[in-house]
Amino acid sequence: MAEAVTIARPYAVAVYRLAKEKSALTRWSEMLAFASAVVADPQMGVLVEDPKVSSHEVERLFLAVCGDKLDAAGVNLIKLLGEYGRLAMLPLVATMFEELKAQDEGVMEAEITTASQLDGAQVKNLVTRLEARFKSKIEAHVTVDPEIIGGIKIVVGDTVIDATVHARLQEMAYTLKG
Numbered sequence: 001m002a003e004a005v006t007i008a009r010p011y012a013v014a015v016y017r018l019a020k021e022k023s024a025l026t027r028w029s030e031m032l033a034f035a036s037a038v039v040a041d042p043q044m045g046v047l048v049e050d051p052k053v054s055s056h057e058v059e060r061l062f063l064a065v066c067g068d069k070l071d072a073a074g075v076n077l078i079k080l081l082g083e084y085g086r087l088a089m090l091p092l093v094a095t096m097f098e099e100l101k102a103q104d105e106g107v108m109e110a111e112i113t114t115a116s117q118l119d120g121a122q123v124k125n126l127v128t129r130l131e132a133r134f135k136s137k138i139e140a141h142v143t144v145d146p147e148i149i150g151g152i153k154i155v156v157g158d159t160v161i162d163a164t165v166h167a168r169l170q171e172m173a174y175t176l177k178g
Contacts, residue, residue, distance in 0.1 A: 004089065004092055005092065005096075007086065007089055008089045008092040008093045008096055009096060011077070011080075011081070011086075011089070011093045012092075012093045012094075012096035012097045012099075012100060013096075013100065015028060015032070015077060015093065015097055016028075016097050016100040016101065016104075018073060019097075020104070022073075025101055027071070028074075028097065029097070029098065029101065030069075031069065031070050031071070031074040032090070032093065032094035032097055032098075033094060034066065034069045034070075035062075035066060035069075035070065035074070035077075035078065035090050035094070036090050036091040036094040038062065038065050038066060039062075039087055039088060039090045039091060040091060044061075044062065044065065045088070047061065048062075048087045048088050049088065055082050055083055055084075055085055056082075058082055058087065059078060059079055059082030059083070059087075062078055062082065062087065063075060063078055063079075066078070081093075102139070105137075106136050106137050107136065107137045107138070107139055108134055108136045108137070108138055108139070108156055108157055109138075109139050109140075109141065109156070110127070110130055110138050110139070110140045110141065110154055110155065110156045111141050111143070111154070111155040111156075112126065112140055112141065112142045112143070112152065112153070112154050113142075113143050113144075113145050113148060113152065113153040113154075113164075114142065114143075114144055114145070114148070114151075114152050114153075115144070115145065115146055115148050115149055115150045115151065115164070115165075116144060116146075117144055118142060123140060123142055126140070126154075127140050130154070130156060134156055134157075134159075138156070147166060148164040148165065148166045148167075149164065149165035149166050149169070150164065150165040151163045151164035151165050151166075151167075151168075152164065153167070
């Protein structure tokens with residue numbers, strides 16, 4: 001996975017800089033999301049990965065599917081990715097673009113996993129504490145996973161706070177196997 005990130009990052013950074021320079025961050029978010037959905041389509045995914053189909057043909061078909069959803073710069077990105085056989089990287093480029101956009105806007109995403117549903121006040125309190133810790137606005141996505149048994153797991157950027165019962169039990173099992 002590290003290799004894919006290393007490949008996708010320069011594209012995401014270049015697209016982000018272009019979008020910011022042209023004041024078109026929202027437009028690029030939409031184009032990248034749409035193009036990523038096209039790549040994620042099972043039929044297109046098979047086509048993109050098929051070595052028997054030329055990159056020119058894949059690019060032509062891809063752009064035909066996208067139609068007018070891409071502007072000239074978006075078409076150029078698809079042509080560039082297609083030329084180097086990297087269309088499959090598009091969802092990762094889109095994700096990294098959104099991370100750069102959020103980072104520039106001072107917003108970080110937090111994935112919060114709990115064993116039971118949190119009420120609004122609990123989520124608000126948790127978000128307030130995370131914003132103080134990370135000195136950034138936090139956009140929280142809360143999911144419930146009964147398999148963690150109890151506690152909470154929070155992922156913000158590269159930081160993971162795992163205070164779940166499941167994680168503690170795994171630590172104990174590892175220690176006992178010793």
